[in-house]
Amino acid sequence: MGRTLAEKVWDDHVVRRAEGEPDLLFIDLHLLHEVTSPQAFDGLRQNGRKVRRLDLTIATEDHNTPTLDIDKPIADPVSRVQLETLRKNCADFGVRLHPLGDVEQGVVHVVGPQLGLTQPGTTVVCGDSHTSTHGAFGALAFGIGTSQVEHVLATQTLPLARPQTMAITVDGELPDGVTAKDLILAIIAKIGTGGGQGYILEYRGPAIEKLSMEARMTICNMSIEAGARAGMIAPDETTFEYLKGRPHAPEGAEWDAAVEYWKTLRTDDDAVFDAEVVIDGAALSPFVTWGTNPGQGAPLSADVPDPASYEDASERLAAEKALEYMGLEAGQSLRSIKVDTVFVGSCTNGRIEDLRAAAEIVEGRKVADGVRMLVVPGSVRVGLQAVSEGLDVVFKEAGAEWRHAGCSMCLGMNPDQLAPGERSASTSNRNFEGRQGKGGRTHLVSPQVAAATAVLGHLASPADLSDADTRTPAGV
Amino acid sequence: MEAFTTHTGRAVPLRRSNVDTDQIIPAHWLKKVTRDGFEDGLFEAWRKDENFVLNRPERKGATVLVAGPDFGTGSSREHAVWALQNYGFKTVISSRFADIFRGNSLKNGLLTVVLEQKIVDALQVLTENDPEAEITVDLEDREVRAEGITASFDLDENARWRLLNGLDDISITLQNEDQIAAYEAKRPSHKPWTLKV
Numbered sequence: 001m002g003r004t005l006a007e008k009v010w011d012d013h014v015v016r017r018a019e020g021e022p023d024l025l026f027i028d029l030h031l032l033h034e035v036t037s038p039q040a041f042d043g044l045r046q047n048g049r050k051v052r053r054l055d056l057t058i059a060t061e062d063h064n065t066p067t068l069d070i071d072k073p074i075a076d077p078v079s080r081v082q083l084e085t086l087r088k089n090c091a092d093f094g095v096r097l098h099p100l101g102d103v104e105q106g107v108v109h110v111v112g113p114q115l116g117l118t119q120p121g122t123t124v125v126c127g128d129s130h131t132s133t134h135g136a137f138g139a140l141a142f143g144i145g146t147s148q149v150e151h152v153l154a155t156q157t158l159p160l161a162r163p164q165t166m167a168i169t170v171d172g173e174l175p176d177g178v179t180a181k182d183l184i185l186a187i188i189a190k191i192g193t194g195g196g197q198g199y200i201l202e203y204r205g206p207a208i209e210k211l212s213m214e215a216r217m218t219i220c221n222m223s224i225e226a227g228a229r230a231g232m233i234a235p236d237e238t239t240f241e242y243l244k245g246r247p248h249a250p251e252g253a254e255w256d257a258a259v260e261y262w263k264t265l266r267t268d269d270d271a272v273f274d275a276e277v278v279i280d281g282a283a284l285s286p287f288v289t290w291g292t293n294p295g296q297g298a299p300l301s302a303d304v305p306d307p308a309s310y311e312d313a314s315e316r317l318a319a320e321k322a323l324e325y326m327g328l329e330a331g332q333s334l335r336s337i338k339v340d341t342v343f344v345g346s347c348t349n350g351r352i353e354d355l356r357a358a359a360e361i362v363e364g365r366k367v368a369d370g371v372r373m374l375v376v377p378g379s380v381r382v383g384l385q386a387v388s389e390g391l392d393v394v395f396k397e398a399g400a401e402w403r404h405a406g407c408s409m410c411l412g413m414n415p416d417q418l419a420p421g422e423r424s425a426s427t428s429n430r431n432f433e434g435r436q437g438k439g440g441r442t443h444l445v446s447p448q449v450a451a452a453t454a455v456l457g458h459l460a461s462p463a464d465l466s467d468a469d470t471r472t473p474a475g476v
Numbered sequence: 477m478e479a480f481t482t483h484t485g486r487a488v489p490l491r492r493s494n495v496d497t498d499q500i501i502p503a504h505w506l507k508k509v510t511r512d513g514f515e516d517g518l519f520e521a522w523r524k525d526e527n528f529v530l531n532r533p534e535r536k537g538a539t540v541l542v543a544g545p546d547f548g549t550g551s552s553r554e555h556a557v558w559a560l561q562n563y564g565f566k567t568v569i570s571s572r573f574a575d576i577f578r579g580n581s582l583k584n585g586l587l588t589v590v591l592e593q594k595i596v597d598a599l600q601v602l603t604e605n606d607p608e609a610e611i612t613v614d615l616e617d618r619e620v621r622a623e624g625i626t627a628s629f630d631l632d633e634n635a636r637w638r639l640l641n642g643l644d645d646i647s648i649t650l651q652n653e654d655q656i657a658a659y660e661a662k663r664p665s666h667k668p669w670t671l672k673v
Contacts, residue, residue: 015659016652021634024649026659028667036553038509047646053660058670064507078507085509096671117668129552129576145554145580147645155649157656161632163575193494194546194572227549229575250666258666293494293549314493314545321492411551413503430550432498434521 002268004165005234006200009140009265013123015157022159028122028139030152031108032059032095034086035413036127040150041089051093053156058117059090060098062107063413067376067403070100079414093153106379106405109133109347113217114381116246120235120262125152130347130429132223136216137243138235138265140200143224163229164274166199167267170207172282177463179357180215181349181427181446183207183279184222185287185297191277193295196228199275202267203233207281213242214353221348222429225294234266286461288334289431289444291322296431298334300449300461306330325433326441327421334459337443341424342373342454343436344447345403346410349427350378352385354447358427359391361451361462362398368457373400374416376408400454412437425453477585479642483566484612485539488529489600495543496550497577501559503551514559534607542599542611543570548577548588557584567613569620571596582635583645589613589620595627615640 003011016024030053037059044050051057064079074080083100090097098104104111109130112118118134124141125131127149134141148158168187188195201223203216211219216233223231240259243249250258289297290304296319298305307319307330323330328337344350344358355377367373375395377383383405386392392402409416410428418424418440427450431442443459452460505517522528529535541560547570548556557580560568568586571593581588591599602622603609612621615636620627631639638645649656 016655024652024655026656026663029670035506039511039554042509049646052656055669055671055673063503076507082507082509094673117670119668122667127552127554129550143552143576145552145557145576145583147554147580147583151646151649154646155653155656156660157649159645159649193549194574197572197575224550224576227546227574248668248670250668254666257664261664261666293496317491318493411498411503413506430496430498432496432550434502435498438502438521 002271004267004271004273005138005202005232005265006140006165009121009123010162012121022161024157024159025123027125027152027156027158028056029112029117029124030057031112031124031126031131032057032149033062033108033128034082035063036146037089037149038082038085039146040153041093043150044093044153049154051095051153054094056156057153058096059086060105060108060111061086061100063407063411065100065406066414067406067408067416070404075415103380106381107347107350107407109221110350110378110382113137114246114379116243116249119243119258120239121265125158129224130221132229132231133217133221133347135220135223135230135232136213137239138232138262140230140232142229163198163200166196166201166228166275166277167273168201168203168277168279169205170203170279170281171205172207172280173210174207174281174284177448177461178284178286179446179448180211180218182284182287183281184219185289185294185444186284187279188222188226188295189297190279191226193225193293194227196223196226199228201226201228201231203231208233209236212353213238214351217351218348222294225429235262286446286449288449288459290326290328290334291319292325292431292433294429294431294444296322297444300334300459302334304328304330304332304334336458338423338458339371339425339443339453340422341418342371342450343376343409343424343426343428344374344450345376345378345408346428347378348429349447350376350382352382354427355382355386355391356389358447358451359394361448361465362400362455363394365398365455367399367454371454371457373454374403374409375400376403377405379405409436411435425450425459477583477642477644480585480587480615480639482612482614482616483539484610485566486537486608487540487542487599487603487611488535488538489542489603490529491544491600493544494546494549497548497553497556498550500548500556501553506553506555511558512562514555515562518559518563537564539564539566540611540613541565541568542596542603543568545571545593547573549574552576554580554584557581557586561586569596569599582639585639585642587613587615587639589629591620591627591629595625598625
């Protein structure tokens with residue numbers, strides 16, 4: 001019987017397989033950041049262990065880093081200690097680090113792909129659940145806890161039980177104005193936050209094949225929000241094209257050998273998935289969340305649901321609590337929801353295509369009165385590219401704040417936070433209670449919806465913008 | 477890691493589904509660089525409400541958390557496990573745990589027990605009505621016992637063996653160091669590297 005993509009990559013990394021034990025998997029790439037690594041390095045020290053493969057390990061600073069005044073000492077002493085701890089650990093153990101101020105610094109899941117380190121058929125881990133992002137290249141990539149970070153540092157392997165596989169086939173073609181973010185939010189709403197649990201997801205079908213690498217990363221990034229540790233997309237010409245010429249992509253004969261291998265990384269026609277879900281891509285429209293988990297979402301054209309409409313008691317209770325926390329009424333239209341803040345950035349939507357999409361919409365328009373719009377590139381490189389295209393000027397002229405790279409308001413570990421009761425439209429990945437700041441209320445949206453929302457002041461799609469009354473008249 | 481064989485204690489019934497790790501330990505606590513001292517951050521936002529179950533005087537000293545479905549979703553932060561342990565919890569019962577949280581818990585000796593929802597419901601009713609009611613989680617017999625309730629649970633044999641003996645994963649793996657070296661020797665040369673060493 002044939003094998004799925006996930007099974008092929010898994011099998012190629014088995015160091016040891018024994019009856020009654022989890023497989024011991026080799027890890028090709030280990031990404032580190034400041035939050036989940038300090039206790040792991042401490043563990044190495046306590047046991048007199050070294051980092052086994054410094055050549056497969058790389059670190060950057062992202063979760064805590066400020067997005068303003070980066071040339072000054074970090075104001076929060078606790079954040080500063082955490083960054084200094086990472087710097088000391090990397091220096092002591094010899095790990096390559098891209099710290100704040102370095103041109104390769106940025107959100108770890110933006111940095112790996114742009115350096116060409118994330119490649120098809122590799123295993124990629126990081127102490128961060130959004131490591132699933134790298135699956136867009138046909139890599140098997142998943143988030144791990146700190147004990148596992150220590151385990152990979154010491155052994156370059158992980159003992160793991162093989163998950164099952166789930167195919168998510170997206171038929172048809174996404175209509176104009178419907179993005180990868182809308183698609184993944186719709187998938188999570190359909191299968192639920194626990195729907196992917198125990199599975200590696202493989203996104204496939206015509207709508208997926210048409211997506212750019214950056215859009216594929218947006219999809220795989222949020223696999224974890226459906227409960228799956230990993231999501232994958234088979235590598236194809238789009239993948240090879242993206243990788244060719246990147247700093248760590250293979251060259252010459254190595255490139256040819258790599259591509260030959262990468263082309264084998266497709267689910268065989270006779271392979272069987274443990275579960276299958278089919279989505280009609282052509283039926284989708286812009287999608288937003290109304291609740292406090294990423295599965296609580298609906299098309300932008302819909303109304304806030306009535307908790308009484310849920311048959312399942314625990315879902316009903318969850319919806320009631322969510323509406324209370326979010327300060328929403330059942331039945332009000334999603335478009336009527338006014339926001340205070342718009343955040344464009346994160347490992348979900350902080351890449352150059354995302355910034356271009358948002359800039360195109362705000363160009364020549366103004367951010368609505370009373371709305372704060374923050375634009376945070378996913379990495380320094382993304383920021384530089386945006387500046388070279390003049391996007392920073394577009395954002396600033398519209399009244400948005402252009403910031404330095406990092407995780408920023410996605411999780412509010414740095415000063416970029418919502419105040420209690422404030423509401424955001426955010427291109428990030430989690431709308432949990434307090435995620436963007438204590439008492440903050442988050443609606444997850446695409447960059448396009450974020451930009452239109454910033455202009456109109458309430459949840460909106462670009463189609464809601466009228467040229468006549470919002471564009472600055474020509475010549476003014 | 478501390479071994480887990482059997483534990484008996486009073487419980488905290490937490491009737492919420494989808495309790496994510498941002499609720500268990502908010503992000504601003506993640507700036508600490510140690511594994512201890514997270515107890516005050518546990519469910520920090522909810523504990524501001526004096527009626528939140530963890531704040532009730534009759535729940536003081538409870539060691540068993542009886543949680544709703546999909547406990548531990550979201551971020552991979554192992555700090556969520558440390559916070560539960562630092563607070564004093566030895567075991568968490570739910571009908572479904574998020575994968576990464578489950579893995580983290582078992583690596584730290586916090587036993588996460590999966591039971592059918594109707595049994596979890598029964599344990600919640602029991603401990604809501606009687607804060608003194610004790611729950612026993614017996615890993616040797618793979619059984620949960622409380623007044624009027626006996627339920628067996630599954631845990632893969634390998635994880636159970638590690639927990640019962642308090643074994644450290646890294647030392648176990650390093651016993652197979654020769655196999656790791658053999659794998660490394662045959663990795664294709666087109667694979668990426670971060671550093672010339």
